[in-house]
Amino acid sequence: MPVEIAPSILAADLTRLAEQVKEAEAAGAERIHVDIMDGRFVPNLTFGPIMVEAVRRSTKVIIEAHLMIVEPERYIPDFAKAGADIIEVQQETCPHLHQTIQQIHGLHKKACVVLNPATPLATIEEVLGDVDEVLIMTVNPGFGGQQFLETTLPKIARLRQMLDARGLGCDLEVDGGIGPATAPAVVKAGANVLVAGAAVFKAKQGVAAAIQAIRAAAQV
Ligand code: DX5
Numbered sequence: 001m002p003v004e005i006a007p008s009i010l011a012a013d014l015t016r017l018a019e020q021v022k023e024a025e026a027a028g029a030e031r032i033h034v035d036i037m038d039g040r041f042v043p044n045l046t047f048g049p050i051m052v053e054a055v056r057r058s059t060k061v062i063i064e065a066h067l068m069i070v071e072p073e074r075y076i077p078d079f080a081k082a083g084a085d086i087i088e089v090q091q092e093t094c095p096h097l098h099q100t101i102q103q104i105h106g107l108h109k110k111a112c113v114v115l116n117p118a119t120p121l122a123t124i125e126e127v128l129g130d131v132d133e134v135l136i137m138t139v140n141p142g143f144g145g146q147q148f149l150e151t152t153l154p155k156i157a158r159l160r161q162m163l164d165a166r167g168l169g170c171d172l173e174v175d176g177g178i179g180p181a182t183a184p185a186v187v188k189a190g191a192n193v194l195v196a197g198a199a200v201f202k203a204k205q206g207v208a209a210a211i212q213a214i215r216a217a218a219q220v
């Protein structure tokens with residue numbers, strides 16, 4: 001499976017949002033990752049649908065909206081309308097996960113379910129056949145620039161085995177602390193989509209060189 005890179009604009013210079021997104025696109029980033037935080041599910045506040053709309057006007061690449069918010073079903077239509085292509089919901093916020101996935105598909109968007117580091121894979125076993133993607137958090141969500149949690153590696157590997165055993169071609173994404181140093185291990189474990197915030201937008205060598213460095217490291 002070819003590896004895709006999804007730069008997270010949480011780490012971008014927001015005074016130059018369109019420019020930063022276009023730099024990532026020109027450097028071959030397959031997706032742009034937008035972190036939506038509500039100060040309740042996670043202890044931080046970030047963006048709403050108008051940010052997705054602004055990114056949409058800046059690029060043609062796939063936009064994923066990572067909803068770190070309680071009751072995501074209340075806002076999913078707004079993020080769909082704003083132009084997100086993939087809507088990512090946290091398992092921990094969805095008591096009716098199957099229904100939430102149906103809601104996303106009903107809006108003709110791809111559905112991704114996200115698991116915190118401590119949330120077991122067993123909690124999504126029954127919906128694996130219904131989702132387009134699973135995202136394994138490799139840090140506790142809420143902030144960019146945190147250190148990658150090594151303990152998530154066996155979980156990534158077990159998920160890849162589960163998907164293979166069922167013949168499911170769904171994407172396996174990782175998010176948190178991903179950069180040239182951690183990319184080889186997550187790809188070896190079975191991840192094929194890498195979110196990277198600080199490693200792309202805070203890199204001294206610039207966005208394009210940073211994306212190239214992650215892509216080179218992901219070739220394992
Ligand atoms: C963390 C967010 C991440 C964050 C990743 O809660 O979900 O997407 O932007 O940032 P880095 O790559 O800097 O760890």
Ligand code: ZN
Pocket residue numbers: 008033034035066175195
């Ligand atoms: Zn994220």
